[in-house]
Amino acid sequence: MFDLIIAGFMDSLTIANLLFVLLGVTLGMIAGAVPGVNGPMAIALCVPLSYYMSPMTAIGFLVGLNKGAFYGGAISGVLLNTPGTPEAAATSWDGYPLSKQGKGEKALRMALYGSVSGDFFATWVLILVAAPLAAVALYMGPPEIFALICLAMTIIAGIGSSSMTRGLIAAALGIFIGTIGMEPVSALPRLTFGLYQLERGIALIPIGIGMLAFSEIIIQLERSRANGAGEATLEFSKKPEDRFVSFAEFRRSIKTIFRSSIAGTIVGAMPGLGAPVASFFAYDRAKKASKNPENYGKGELDGIVASESANSAVCASALIPLFTLGIPGNVASALLIGAFVIHGMIPGPLMFEQNARFIYSIYSSLIMANIFLLVVGRLGLRASCKAVSAPKTILYPIIIFTCLMGSYLGAYNTFDVILMLFFAFLAYFMNKWGFSHICFIIGFILSPIWETALQQVIIVSQLDTFMFFKRPVAVILMIITFYIVIKTTINTFKKTAK
Secondary structure (H helix, E strand, O other), rough: HHHHHHHHHHOOOOHHHHHHHHHHHHHHHHHHHHOOHHHHHHHHOOOOHHHHOHHHHHHHHHHHHHHHHHHHHHHHHHHHHHOOOOOHHHHHHHHHHHHHHOOOOHHHHHHHHHHHHHHHHHHHHHHHHHHHHHHHHHHHHHHHHHHHHHHHHHHOOOOOOOOOOHHHHHHHHHHHHHOOOEEEOOOEOOOOOOEEEEEEEOOHHHHHHHHHHHHHHHHHHHHHHHHHHOOOOOOOOOHHHOOOOOOHHHHHEEEEEEEHHHHHHHHOOOOOOOOHHHHHHHHHHHHHHOOOOOOOOOOHHHHHHHHHHHHHHHHHHHHHHHHOOOOOOOOOHHHHHHHHHHOOOOOOOOOHHOOOOHHHHHHHHHHHHHHHHHHHHHHHHHHHHHHHHOHHHHOOOOOOOHHHHHEEEEEEEEEHHHHHHHHHHHHHHHHHOOHHHHHHHHHHHHHHHHHHHHHHHHHHOOOOOOOHOOHHHHHHHHHHHHHHHHHHEEEEEEHHHH
């Protein structure tokens, strides 16, 4: 066994493999930073190219692409308040206020350190304890998945909104939008209103770009008109304490990084939940554990590392069920299955018997990709900051064009551009009325899994209304959900009474 480990690690340290891992990390950062061009999209475009590479080089390149995209989403979120990926939205809550204070470079450094730390932690969990964690995910049937998603949406509803009720309404609206298209059991179109374009459903790309990026441009333009001269261009401080993260600041964040990395690893190992859930959940935990929760949303470094550590941990931990059970943990790992199949391998338990050496070489590529992420991220910090020092009259048209092209390139469909504009204005009015568009997006993302789990429960139980009470884990999760709702409601009434 030890010989296989050494041989696998040596296979990954060839010049060609290292160069392609570095290329993947660099391209992934660029893809993640551009709204609409996220990691899964980049992987989907590059999987056919992997046919011309060796298996090790192909997987290393795609893994690096995925890792770079997870951090890249934080760049535009911190500097422009337009997250490149949904999971980077929580990062922008504290990153952008720091940028407005002239500390954008410092915020990016903290995001990078949190991302590398969370990824490093999850990678070693993948290497050391993949099988036990995958067994936990395997035990979860439809009732447990349904109950877990209900709990996740309840927690998230209390984060991005001043009212849990409004947060739950936004999440429910997201679930409703997610049901548009083909019904999964009968394969009949529903809620299409006679538009054939809606029969395929609504993709995440136009919703993500519209609600996270384009809506922010609308808000900024409105503020510019109200203020007359518009919002000042971001300026970056040249003071060392405003540019660099001190050892003392990083040391104070270690607990948050460790706690968030654990949360991201567990969420990533549960198929279907994904990085947005981990990011918002870790942010909420960090805020509640903080001695100064009022600082969150105003430029708190712990808020940045909480989000980045959790969502980057998902990048590696999502491979746990893929490698051990053949079940993809998220969209990116699902796309990696295509690369494995191209090279004649089927992910699952047999891989450890038939291709153990290849598995260890992948582990080595994961570690090297993390090292390259730290190096490339550090070297690209100043360039990223200078890129947004351009006047808003130049920057906004570029962002608008990127949003339009990003929504079109997702499926090469102009109808998606119309949808992007619709959801941009929807997010604009939701913010005006105090409804969280983040809760809406999370509800939309989880809608297919939530609905499928519910339908499976109904079909398997033959309409038995007591099905959930026969599953101990599902009962515990539902009790926690009701407890959170009731406790939040009571606290709301107490605040109203005062």
